[in-house]
Amino acid sequence: MREPNAVDFWRGIALITIFINHIPGNFFQNYTYSQYGISDAAELFVFLAGWSIGIATRGRDGTPEPALRTVLRLLSRMVEVYRAQLVITALALAMLAGAALYLDNPLLVEWHNAGPIFSDPIQATVGWVTLLHQLGFFNILPLYVVLLGLAPAFVLLARVHLGLSVGISVLLYAVSLVFEFNIPSWPMEGHWFFNPFCWQLLLVLGFAAHEWRRGSGRFLAWRRRLMPLGIVIVIVGAVLSWFNLRPDPLAVPEPRLLFIFDKSYLSPARLVHFLGVLLAFQTVFGLVQPRARWLTEQLAGLGRNSLAVFSVGSVASLGAQLIRFWTGGGFATDVFVVGCGLASLSFTAWFVEWRSRSPRPSSAA
Amino acid sequence: MALSLSPSLLGGVSVALLASLGFAVQAQSTTPPAAQVQPAPSQPALAEIPALQATAPSLEAPDPSLSPECRVPGSKLYTLAKLKAVKKALREHRAVQVLTIGSSSGGLGTAATYPVRLEDALTRSLPDIEVTVESRGVSGEIAFGAAERLRNQVAEIEPDLVVWQVGGNDALARVDIEDFSQSLAETVAWIKSHGIDVVLVDPQYTASLAKDDYYRQFVLAIQKVAEREQVPLVQRYEAMRYLATRAISALKGNASQSGAGFRLADLGYRCMAEHVTRAITVSLLQPDIAGPALPPPAH
Numbered sequence: 001m002r003e004p005n006a007v008d009f010w011r012g013i014a015l016i017t018i019f020i021n022h023i024p025g026n027f028f029q030n031y032t033y034s035q036y037g038i039s040d041a042a043e044l045f046v047f048l049a050g051w052s053i054g055i056a057t058r059g060r061d062g063t064p065e066p067a068l069r070t071v072l073r074l075l076s077r078m079v080e081v082y083r084a085q086l087v088i089t090a091l092a093l094a095m096l097a098g099a100a101l102y103l104d105n106p107l108l109v110e111w112h113n114a115g116p117i118f119s120d121p122i123q124a125t126v127g128w129v130t131l132l133h134q135l136g137f138f139n140i141l142p143l144y145v146v147l148l149g150l151a152p153a154f155v156l157l158a159r160v161h162l163g164l165s166v167g168i169s170v171l172l173y174a175v176s177l178v179f180e181f182n183i184p185s186w187p188m189e190g191h192w193f194f195n196p197f198c199w200q201l202l203l204v205l206g207f208a209a210h211e212w213r214r215g216s217g218r219f220l221a222w223r224r225r226l227m228p229l230g231i232v233i234v235i236v237g238a239v240l241s242w243f244n245l246r247p248d249p250l251a252v253p254e255p256r257l258l259f260i261f262d263k264s265y266l267s268p269a270r271l272v273h274f275l276g277v278l279l280a281f282q283t284v285f286g287l288v289q290p291r292a293r294w295l296t297e298q299l300a301g302l303g304r305n306s307l308a309v310f311s312v313g314s315v316a317s318l319g320a321q322l323i324r325f326w327t328g329g330g331f332a333t334d335v336f337v338v339g340c341g342l343a344s345l346s347f348t349a350w351f352v353e354w355r356s357r358s359p360r361p362s363s364a365a
Numbered sequence: 366m367a368l369s370l371s372p373s374l375l376g377g378v379s380v381a382l383l384a385s386l387g388f389a390v391q392a393q394s395t396t397p398p399a400a401q402v403q404p405a406p407s408q409p410a411l412a413e414i415p416a417l418q419a420t421a422p423s424l425e426a427p428d429p430s431l432s433p434e435c436r437v438p439g440s441k442l443y444t445l446a447k448l449k450a451v452k453k454a455l456r457e458h459r460a461v462q463v464l465t466i467g468s469s470s471g472g473l474g475t476a477a478t479y480p481v482r483l484e485d486a487l488t489r490s491l492p493d494i495e496v497t498v499e500s501r502g503v504s505g506e507i508a509f510g511a512a513e514r515l516r517n518q519v520a521e522i523e524p525d526l527v528v529w530q531v532g533g534n535d536a537l538a539r540v541d542i543e544d545f546s547q548s549l550a551e552t553v554a555w556i557k558s559h560g561i562d563v564v565l566v567d568p569q570y571t572a573s574l575a576k577d578d579y580y581r582q583f584v585l586a587i588q589k590v591a592e593r594e595q596v597p598l599v600q601r602y603e604a605m606r607y608l609a610t611r612a613i614s615a616l617k618g619n620a621s622q623s624g625a626g627f628r629l630a631d632l633g634y635r636c637m638a639e640h641v642t643r644a645i646t647v648s649l650l651q652p653d654i655a656g657p658a659l660p661p662p663a664h
Contacts (some may be wrong), residue, residue, distance in 0.1 A: 024506045025540040104573045107629035110468055110535050113502050118633070119470040120478070136504035136534070180521070188469055189480070190501045190518075246513070249520035250559045262517050263510075321538060328579060329539040 001353055004300035006285035007055075012299030015309050017041035019341055022137045022317035025046065027334040037237035038246075038261050039274040042140060046199055047274070048303075049144065050206020054214075057155055062214065064159055071152040080146035082131075084311045085141040088147045089128055091315050092135055093117055099322045108322075110349040112136035116187055123187035132186040138314060146183070146196035147203045154204050162211055169204035172197055177265055178255040191264070198266040202274070223282060230279025237273045302348040311346040316341040431643060435636035437604045443644035444588070446595045447651045450525045450562040455649070460495035463487065464522045466515060467530025467566070472635035473598055482638035483528070490646045499524070506535045508544040512552045517555060528641055530566040530601075534581045535595045546586045553594045563596040564644060569633050570605035571626045597648040599641050606631045 002008075017032045018041045034040035057070045064070075093114060100108035109118045112135045116124040127133030131142040158165035176197035177182065183192045212219040240246065252259035261269050291295045302309045320337035327333050427436040454461045456645045463483070471479045480500035501518045505511040511534070519527060535545045556563050574580045583600045589596035605614040609629050 024509045024534075024538040029509070068542055100627075103627050106627045107533065107537060107569055107574070109532060110470070110569075110630075112534070113504060115468045115470045119473050119631075139504070185502075187478075188502050193504055235548055246553075249517050250523070251542060254522060260517060260520070261513070263514070264517075324539055325537050 001304065004281045004289065004296045007048055007051055008300035008303030009285050009289075009296055010044060011303030011306050012301070014041040014048065015302050015306060015313060015345065016299075016342065018045065018140070018310070019317050019345060020338060022314070022333075023320045023324065023337065023341075025329065026320070026338060027331055028338050033277075034157070035241065036360075037234065037241055037273055037277065038271040039237070039277065040263075042194070042263070043202060043266070043270065043274040044277075045140065045306075046143070046202040047206040047209075047278070048209075049147070050203035052206075053203070053246050054207045054210030067156055067159070070155055072254070074148050074151045074155070078145055080308060081141055081148060082145045084307055085138070085145065085227050086129065086132065088141070088311050088314045089135060089138055092138060092318050095315070095318055095322065097327075099261055103326065108325075112138070112318075113188070120187060127186050127188075130186075132184070133188065134185065134193060137317065142192065143194035143196050143199055147200055150196070151198050151203065153209075154200075154207065158207065158211065161278045162208055165289065166204055166208050169201050173201040173266075177257045177267070180255075180257060180265070182264065193264055195265050198264075201271070202266065221362040223279065225280050227282065230276045233273060233276025237276065282328070284338075298346060301353070302345055305349045305352040308352045313345055316344050342347040400626060409576060412432070424626065428643065431636075431639050434632060435608070437607050437640070439643075439647065441603045441607045442600055442640055443647065444598045444599045444600065445648045445651055446591075448526065448562040448564075448597065448645065448648050450560055451645070452649055454525050455491065455494060458494065460497065461487075461491070461526065462522065462524040463496060463498045463526045463528060464519065464524040465498060465528045465530075466503055467533065468623040468634070469502070470634045471638070473631045479634060479638055483641055486638045486642035487645065490642055503534065506538050506540055506545075507531065507548045507552065508540040512548045515552060516555060516656055519559075519561065519572070524561060525647070526562040526564065528564045528566065528645075530568075530637075532568045532583060532587055536568055536580055539579060542579070542582055542586050545546060545583070546590055548591045549587065550594060553596055557596070563594075564599060564641065564648070565591050565596055566599040566641060567602050568607065568639070569596050569630060570602045571630065572609065577605075597644050599631060599637075599644045601637070601640070604636070604640060605629060608632060608636070 017034060019028065020028050020032050021034055021041065023029065029035070032041075053074070056073065058064055065073075072258050074164055080362060092112075096108050096111055096114050097118065109115065113133070114135055116133065117128060129147060130134075134142055154165045154169060157168065181197060182195040183197075185191055209219075225353055246261045247259050249256060249260045249262075257265050257267055259269075260267055263270065285296070320341055324333055381519075427438050428442065429436070431437065451461055465480050465483060469478045469480050470593075471477050471482050477485070478500075480498045484496055484498040487498070488494075499522055499523075503511050503515060505514070507515075531549060532545070553563050553565070565587060567584050570581075588598060588600070
């Protein structure tokens with residue numbers, strides 16, 4: 001297994017943050033960095049996914065792999081993510097239905113937009129399998145599926161000219177923001193929680209940052225020089241978040257999505273804040289690693305196995321919510337459910353790596 | 366305070382009588398200066414909204430305008446307040462745009478979803494006015510970010526009326542009731558500040574939660590916000606509790622007890638469009654004259 005690195009470390013932090021934030025109302029939620037800024041771990045997760053694509057589509061010696069291999073690699077990852085989404089959604093539905101039966105509480109089958117799957121199964125089954133109907137908190141992987149579908153185009157364009165790839169990405173982002181263009185949800189009205197046409201920009205920026213970093217020392221120099229700006233942005237974000245200051249979406253001029261703080265469309269304020277976070281915290285891994293080796297190894301272990309850890313985290317956070325509901329919540333319950341959840345994330349990372357190290361049993365059954 | 370109509374005032378009276386009595390009570394209780402006294406309306410108070418097909422019901426008897434399976438007395442179904450934006454649209458004979466927030470279930474195996482049923486029911490009650498209903502689900506909790514997304518949804522649609530099934534996710538997540546109340550009150554005040562009406566629908570009743578103190582406090586907190594922010598409230602919890610003792614009792618005997626909660630939940634969804642429509646139309650009967658709020662109905 002590869003040594004701990006900054007990408008895996010930060011991805012591990014993003015996974016833990018997402019897990020804790022997906023148990024709303026729990027005590028530890030107040031202490032995740034999402035509470036102290038206008039962007040959150042979702043941005044970090046998608047940006048790092050782009051960075052990883054940069055690593056994965058080059059050989060060990062740094063030369064780009066053949067185009068066809070890149071396309072197949074990204075599309076096969078897309079299928080893997082899609083499969084994970086189907087499995088965790090099916091598990092979540094069974095958990096909600098099982099809890100509803102056990103606790104004799106029909107409200108539970110309505111939770112997190114699950115209602116239509118039980119009350120209108122013919123349409124909603126088509127909806128959730130095609131990713132057009134998403135359960136609450138189970139909406140990051142559908143975004144990732146679409147991003148991996150778009151990624152080959154951006155990666156291959158970048159081989160012609162990186163600026164061209166980033167330019168088209170920015171254009172697609174801007175057009176989606178101005179014309180409020182998003183994938184619709186179905187059978188319920190509305191649209192996707194994460195708009196892939198906007199969020200693709202973060203993936204492409206992550207990929208481009210990896211390429212720039214390889215290509216020139218100027219990128220690193222500028223990254224350092226801009227660090228104070230990043231710190232200012234983080235402080236401004238913390239103040240806005242702390243005092244709950246945000247633009248009134250009915251008072252801003254058109255096109256309103258340019259001015260408001262909106263997660264679905266990754267509005268510019270969130271994007272700028274996230275880039276500020278990147279700049280401000282760029283040296284943290286280098287500072288933490290020598291002082292807390294066990295911690296960095298644990299976090300990097302989560303990050304190396306992010307799909308499996310994310311999937312288990314999604315199911316575990318729903319389990320934690322059900323336990324909080326059943327028991328009535330409270331600090332002790334929160335310590336228990338978050339503790340068990342973190343242990344299960346760590347176990348998952350260990351188990352995936354153990355399985356890949358161990359000789360596989362014969363599949364000729 | 367949400368305006369509510371006292372039982373003694375509304376014992377089966379007509380719209381005209383309601384308006385006259387409402388005015389009389391106000392005149393007695395506040396004795397306004399002569400210059401402000403307006404003549405009692407010689408015709409129904411809503412003569413200026415000829416399209417409205419509604420009469421004020423008795424508050425204590427099951428409301429006969431509702432279909433038999435959904436029949437609940439007004440006192441168990443709603444607390445009322447003015448709907449100024451909708452009333453203005455009606456006066457101007459303008460189309461009314463409604464945004465429903467929350468589940469769009471119309472009940473198991475029904476041909477139409479709740480937003481479609483609501484649009485039909487409102488169109489029947491307001492036959493000369495075009496009513497369109499858009500719906501949006503809400504992911505997450507009001508106390509943690511969902512209120513912000515809701516504001517963006519309202520800004521996207523810019524409706525005349527928001528019908529908001531509120532609190533389900535927050536109650537199941539056991540969020541702090543105080544945090545929830547504050548966030549709800551701020552969001553309702555924000556929607557109203559932009560000249561958009563709000564009708565709140567509180568969470569469902571189910572027997573297994575009947576003795577859950579947190580849940581009851583939660584429902585009560587929504588009632589308080591509705592009262593303080595002066596918005597109509599569809600008391601789904603109370604209505605379903607009433608239906609649980611009446612409508613479901615007919616089904617007992619041939620079904621197991623454990624399934625009763627699920628049948629009641631289904632009935633709740635089947636009835637929701639009717640119940641919301643009733644709360645809207647009766648709220649539209651509220652006289653325009655400003656005055657002290659009438660006491661809320663006894664629960």
